[in-house]
Amino acid sequence: MSARITSFALLLVCLGVWELSCRLFEISELVIPRPFAVGVVLFDGLSSGYLWPHIWITTVEMLLGLSLGAMFGFLSGVVLAEYEPLRRMLWPYVIASQVVPKLALGPLFIVWFGFGLTSTVVITALICFFPLLENTLTGLGRVDPHKQELFRMLRATRWQTLVRLKIPAGLPVILAGLRVATVLSLVGAVVGEFLAGQTGLGATIIAARGMMDSSLMFAVFFIITALGMCVYQIIVFAESWLLRHHPEGSSL
């Protein structure tokens, strides 16, 4: 409890320092707006209903991209983990594609899918694909050999061994990948909107830049942060519920 109080106190201290520095050094509102000004813009934007459609669009892109990317990443991870020859054949391509910055492919997607939601969702999904692929491969590859021997002794089929042993055993590592993907999905959605968006929080930042409205920009940063923290917390709760019986530590 005291940790939370000190964290909150730290926030107040930072806001105070920010406000004071702006006044003391007479920093231009365009460069760094005062916290109070940001607060006003934030309140106005939310209460007038101006910001809500943008929040909605970004949330949809984020969650859609996360679901699609995570699902395909997980399924690909399962397939590559189960079929050794396939994994050996595709592995150099997997690494190569990880190295390419997905955001650099943004303009290509605009050519293919046009401006708007589709391009952003595709970029986000691609970003979320690789943490899940990597972590699923790792998680499924690290199953306790004693348990694998047990399943052999019990004459379990390959499918049963996958679904009743490997996936539950690898779940801690797979969910760690999901947490990483969640954080990245917000980046993907917002920056995807920088490139291809007409509405959404990222698009609002670009519009605010055009109008030199730093207060609006900071207000949107705040909303993005709050959105990210909300979704991350949901994933963390889901993870702790799914792993409620797993022992501490990720190896089983």
Add this chain to the structure above:
Amino acid sequence: MSILRIENVSFCYSPGNSIVEDIDWDIEAGSFQCLLGRSGCGKTTLLKLVAGLLAPKSGAAYLQTRLIDAPRADVSFVFQTPTLLAWSSVVDNVLLPISLHRTLRDDDQDAARYLLESLRIGAYAERFPRALSGGQQSRVAIARALITQPEVMLIDEPFAALDAITREELQADFSLLCQDRGTTVLFVTHDISEAVYLADDVAIMEGGRLHHTLPISLARLRCDMARTSTHCV
């Protein structure tokens, strides 16, 4: 009547490096056999060959005249570590050998709970392995091996990591259960007193070969007194 015949079985991972050599052994139905030897003498490998987990390089093992070339439904194995599934409850762990092959019925649940009661952990049926001690997990592993009512049980040093008191309790409970069911048991251990306490015959293994077999003349269901009697010592 021998239920298990091991004929000239040999095994190695690479030529010239044999783990198990020329093992010949006839095991009688319902008997409790202990396989004794120092670490690394090939006891676990022999057990896995009988289980069908490994294929012999030469020779063969037969269960009731049928060749053992793969794991079978009438043979159970208890591993050195309990290897329980952390995400399943104790009773679900016990029912694993059944739930992998057909849908569970009410009498399966009853049988599982009865086994857990016999092993004195009936109260833990709904708990998860994380909440159990090492000795309790070993009991669950034994219950899991017994749920299919196997003809033969293969046991690989299951009590090695436990304290002496827990070990003695488990030996007594386990011996009683096997005697009740008439199960043939092949029990690997490096503990001499454990072997003498549990077995009808003790087979000594050394350097991958079966040295000789010692019959134990004490009656089965030995009580605690038997541990310290002159026969054991």
